[in-house]
Amino acid sequence: MLKDLPHPERITERTVAESTKLYDRTGQVLLYEVHGEEKRTVIPFQEIPSQVKNATLAAEDINFYSHSGLDFRGILRAVLANLKSGSLSQGGSTITQQLIKGTLLGPEKTFRRKIREWILALLLEKQYGKNDILAMYLNQIPYGSNAYGIGSAAQTYFNKKAVDLNLIEAVTLAALPKAPTYFSPYGSHKDELIKRSRWILDRMMEANFITKEEKETALNTPLIFQSPKQAMRAPHFVMFVKEYLEQKYGQEMVERGGLNVITTLDWKLQTEAEKIIKEGVEANRTSVKGYNAALVAIDPKTGQLLSMVGSQDYWADPLPKGCSPGVNCLFDPQVNTANRLRQPGSAFKPFVYATAFKKGYTPETILFDTFTEFNPNCPSDGSLEKDPKGPGDCYHPRDYDLKTRGPVSLKQSLAQSLNIPSVKLLYLAGINDSIKTAADLGITSLKDPERYGLSLVLGGAEVTLLEMTSAFGVFSQEGILHTKTPILKIENSKKEVLEEYIDYSFPVLDTEVARNINNILSDNDARVPVFSPRSSLYFPDRQVAVKTGTTQDSRDGWVVGYTPSLTVGVWSGNNNNQSMTSLSVIIAGPMWHKFMEFALKDTPKESFTPPEKNLSEKPALRGIYRDGPITKIDKISGKIATEFTPPDLIEETSFGKIKSILAYINKSDPQGLPPSNPFNDAQYKNWQESIDRWLNTNYLIQKKEPIGFDDLHSPDKKPKISFTNLSNNIQSSENLVRIVLNISSIYPIKELSLFINNELYDSKTSVPAGNNYFPLKNKLAPGDYIFKGVVMTQLVMKMLKKKI
Numbered sequence: 001m002l003k004d005l006p007h008p009e010r011i012t013e014r015t016v017a018e019s020t021k022l023y024d025r026t027g028q029v030l031l032y033e034v035h036g037e038e039k040r041t042v043i044p045f046q047e048i049p050s051q052v053k054n055a056t057l058a059a060e061d062i063n064f065y066s067h068s069g070l071d072f073r074g075i076l077r078a079v080l081a082n083l084k085s086g087s088l089s090q091g092g093s094t095i096t097q098q099l100i101k102g103t104l105l106g107p108e109k110t111f112r113r114k115i116r117e118w119i120l121a122l123l124l125e126k127q128y129g130k131n132d133i134l135a136m137y138l139n140q141i142p143y144g145s146n147a148y149g150i151g152s153a154a155q156t157y158f159n160k161k162a163v164d165l166n167l168i169e170a171v172t173l174a175a176l177p178k179a180p181t182y183f184s185p186y187g188s189h190k191d192e193l194i195k196r197s198r199w200i201l202d203r204m205m206e207a208n209f210i211t212k213e214e215k216e217t218a219l220n221t222p223l224i225f226q227s228p229k230q231a232m233r234a235p236h237f238v239m240f241v242k243e244y245l246e247q248k249y250g251q252e253m254v255e256r257g258g259l260n261v262i263t264t265l266d267w268k269l270q271t272e273a274e275k276i277i278k279e280g281v282e283a284n285r286t287s288v289k290g291y292n293a294a295l296v297a298i299d300p301k302t303g304q305l306l307s308m309v310g311s312q313d314y315w316a317d318p319l320p321k322g323c324s325p326g327v328n329c330l331f332d333p334q335v336n337t338a339n340r341l342r343q344p345g346s347a348f349k350p351f352v353y354a355t356a357f358k359k360g361y362t363p364e365t366i367l368f369d370t371f372t373e374f375n376p377n378c379p380s381d382g383s384l385e386k387d388p389k390g391p392g393d394c395y396h397p398r399d400y401d402l403k404t405r406g407p408v409s410l411k412q413s414l415a416q417s418l419n420i421p422s423v424k425l426l427y428l429a430g431i432n433d434s435i436k437t438a439a440d441l442g443i444t445s446l447k448d449p450e451r452y453g454l455s456l457v458l459g460g461a462e463v464t465l466l467e468m469t470s471a472f473g474v475f476s477q478e479g480i481l482h483t484k485t486p487i488l489k490i491e492n493s494k495k496e497v498l499e500e501y502i503d504y505s506f507p508v509l510d511t512e513v514a515r516n517i518n519n520i521l522s523d524n525d526a527r528v529p530v531f532s533p534r535s536s537l538y539f540p541d542r543q544v545a546v547k548t549g550t551t552q553d554s555r556d557g558w559v560v561g562y563t564p565s566l567t568v569g570v571w572s573g574n575n576n577n578q579s580m581t582s583l584s585v586i587i588a589g590p591m592w593h594k595f596m597e598f599a600l601k602d603t604p605k606e607s608f609t610p611p612e613k614n615l616s617e618k619p620a621l622r623g624i625y626r627d628g629p630i631t632k633i634d635k636i637s638g639k640i641a642t643e644f645t646p647p648d649l650i651e652e653t654s655f656g657k658i659k660s661i662l663a664y665i666n667k668s669d670p671q672g673l674p675p676s677n678p679f680n681d682a683q684y685k686n687w688q689e690s691i692d693r694w695l696n697t698n699y700l701i702q703k704k705e706p707i708g709f710d711d712l713h714s715p716d717k718k719p720k721i722s723f724t725n726l727s728n729n730i731q732s733s734e735n736l737v738r739i740v741l742n743i744s745s746i747y748p749i750k751e752l753s754l755f756i757n758n759e760l761y762d763s764k765t766s767v768p769a770g771n772n773y774f775p776l777k778n779k780l781a782p783g784d785y786i787f788k789g790v791v792m793t794q795l796v797m798k799m800l801k802k803k804i
Helices: 008-012 050-060 072-085 095-105 111-127 130-140 150-158 167-175 190-206 212-219 235-249 251-256 267-287 345-358 410-415 419-429 431-440 449-458 465-476 511-521 589-600 684-697
Strands: 020-023 030-034 260-263 292-299 304-309 366-369 406-409 480-482 487-491 497-500 505-507 545-550 556-563 566-573 631-634 650-653 720-723 738-744 749-756 759-765 770-775 786-793 797-803
Touching: 020 235, 030 235, 050 095, 050 130, 050 167, 050 190, 095 111, 095 130, 111 130, 130 150, 150 167, 167 190, 167 212, 190 212, 235 251, 235 260, 235 304, 235 487, 267 292, 267 304, 267 566, 267 589, 292 465, 292 589, 345 410, 345 419, 345 431, 345 449, 345 465, 345 511, 345 545, 345 556, 366 410, 366 419, 366 684, 406 410, 410 419, 410 511, 419 431, 419 449, 431 449, 465 480, 465 511, 465 545, 465 556, 465 566, 511 545, 556 589, 566 589, 720 786, 738 749, 738 786, 759 770
Parallel strands: 020 260
Antiparallel strands: 020 030, 260 487, 292 304, 292 566, 366 406, 480 505, 487 497, 545 556, 556 566, 631 650, 720 738, 738 770, 749 759, 749 786, 786 797
16 A cells, blocks of 8 residues: 555646547537646745635635644544445545645545545655645646636636735635536536635634624625636536536546537527527516526437526626626526526416326316415405405415406416416315426425425426426426436547436326326417417417416516427526516517527427317316206207207206305315315315305306207208219210209308318308309319218208219
8 A cells, every 4th residue: 555655746747637528419519628728827835815825724724734734633523424424425635635636646535545645645744844735735726617726716717816816806716626616606506606705704704814804895895707718618508517527427537537528419509599598688688677598498309408598698797797696696697597496487387287187187177266365364255355465374366467267277277377276276286296296297396395385386486497398398298208418428538438328218197197288288279368369479380388487576487388399498587586577478488489480490390199088077077167967058059969969069067056166076086075065175165255256246147957959950950962963974974064062051051162082172161052063173084983062051060972
C-alpha cells in the first residue's frame, strides 16, 4: 500500500483530461464539450484576497490552520456515517485531502484509497506550508464551466480579476467547488447556490472573519453573473444531461473521462422550439405581463426527449436587472423551468378523471355544476357565493367565468375544464387514489396528500413540466408508459458502450380509460362552449388531444397536448410567481400550437382509437340523475321507443325528482349497492341543497312521462324510393344517359345519393318528392352493375338496391 504511493511533490503536475462530448440524436451536431479546455490562471498566495481565502475555509475546512492535514473529528463522524449507511458516501475531507484527491489519487471510493489519502495528507503537510497548500488548492480546484482555480472562476462568472471580487462574489465562488454542476449559476439550482452562499456568510461571521454589518452589506449587494462565453447549444437540455451524467458516472469521469454521448435531442425541433418560445414571450411581455416560458417535447412511443427549452433565453440577463435569483426575478434565464415544480392548474384534471373512469364512472355520468360549499362546517345556503374565500377553511371554488351550468356530463366537464364538477369528481374518485394514478403515470412530486385536499384537481400541488408532458404521453399510448430518457448511447474513451437506449415500457392504465381521456381531450366540439371553435387548441386537419391549466391569479399558464406520436407541454409565467393578465389558452396556447404545427407538418395524420360504448349497469353512472324507473324513449317524439326506433335516437331517462349522484352512489364502491342512507356522507347535504337552490333560480324542465309509443318511425312513415328507368338487362339500356329515382315521403328530404358499384356517384340536398335525375357522365359498358339509392329525411333513412 505504501511502496507505490505517489510522491507529494507530484502535486504540481497536471493530469491531462479528455473532454466529454454531447451530441444531438444524429451524432452530427455537437451540443457541448464538457471541460474540453481547463481554463486556469495561477495567482500567488499573497494576491488572493483574504475574503476568498476565508470564504473557502468557512465552506470547506474551518480548522485548516489548526490540523495536521487530517480532521480526526470529521473522520470519526464520516466513519460512523459510512458504517451506518454501508457506503463510502461521507469523507470528512480537509482541504489538504481534497487537493490530494484531485491531483494525485482521483475520486475512487475505497478504504484502501482513503488510507493512502490520509498518509499523503500528513506527508504533504510536512513538505509544504499551510499557505502553500491553500494556494495550490485555490489555483487547481474546479469551479465549473471549465474554470479551474479562483482566477479563472472570477473571470468566468464575474468578468473580474480575483483581487477585485467583492464579498458576496467571493462567497458565491467558494460555494461552487462542492458540486460545480449542481450549484452552477447557469443551471437549474441557482437558488440552492444562493442558500449555500448565505450559509457560508453565517459561518464566516461565527468565525469572526466578517462582522454582522459586513454580512448584511453582502446580502444586499446585487449578484450579477456575466453570460458564459463557451459555445453551448440547447443549454438547458445540456445542463440537464450533464447533471444526469455526473450523478451516474461521477464528476471526475464526466470532466476527464472522454465520454461520447449521443442524446435524444432533435436539433431541428429544438431550434424551432427556442425560436417560438422567445417570440411568444416577447409578445406576452406587453400583452399579458408574462416574462418567461418553457417547452418540452417527447416521443411518447419511446419516451425519448426531443426538445427542452427551460426559459425564453438561457443567455439573457435576468429581469429586472439586479434581482435576487430565485426570489425577485420575473425572468431567471438559467433556471430550467421545464424541470422546476410549478402548480399545473386544471392541467392536472385528466389524472382525476382517469381515476374516476377506472372506478366505473363514465363520460356520460352527470354531476351538477352548481355553487357548492365543500366544507360541511361552513354555511351551505349560498350566502358565501359572492365571497371568494369565506370564513376559516370554507371552500367553494368557482368556474373561471363565475357561471353555473347545472347538470353536465363528465365529458363536458373535462373538455370545458369546469371546476365545480371536477372538485366533486375528486371527492368521488378519492384524493389518494388520484395521486396514485398520477404517480403510476410518472408524476413523482406529490408527496404530501394532507396538504392538497380537494384543491388537488385544480392544480393545488406542484409538478414539473417534464413529468407532466411524459405522463400525458401515457394517454396517447393507451395506458403504456415509456420511461422518459435523454440518452441514446454513451461510449467511453475506448469506444466501449456504457449505456444504450432501451425502451422500458409498462402498462400503467387501463386501455379503455386512456381511450376515454383521448376521446374527450381531442373533441373540439365538446370544448367549444368555453373555448372558441378555432382557438389555439384546434387543428382543422388533425386529431390532437390537449388540456389547458391556469393557476390562481394566472400565475401559471399550461398547455399540454398530444397525438399518438408526439407529446408537447408548454408552461408560461414568471419565475417569481407574479400574476399575469390572461388565461393559459391565450398565454401558452399560441406557442404550443406553433410548435405542434411545425413538428407535425411532415408527418402522417393519425387518429385515436375511439372507446367502447359504456355498458355500465348503474343508471347513475350512465348519466341518469332523476329518480324513478328507467324508460327508453325516442329523442325526437319524446314517446316510448319501439323496435322501429333507430338505436342512435333512443335515450334512456327517468322522470322523478332530481337528486345528487350521492343518492345513488357509494363513493367507496361506486359500482356496488346504493347507500342505504345518503345523509351519512358528509357532502350529501351540501350537494343536494346546491342542486335544489340552483333549480329554484334556473328552471330545468321537469320531464313528463311519455304517453304512447314512437309513431314517427313506424314502417308506414318510411320514405319510398324506386328506380324508374332501369331494366335487369343492360343491353336494353344501351342508350341510358341518366338514372331516375322516384321519391315519396311525408317528411322533408334532406339528402339523396346515388351509388354505383358501392361507390358514391353523386349526391343532392333539399330535393323535392317525385322524380329526381342523375345524368351519367360516361356511357355504361355491358356488364353487371349495382345501383343504390339512399334517401335521408329529417327522421329516417331508407336504402334501395337493384342489380341489373
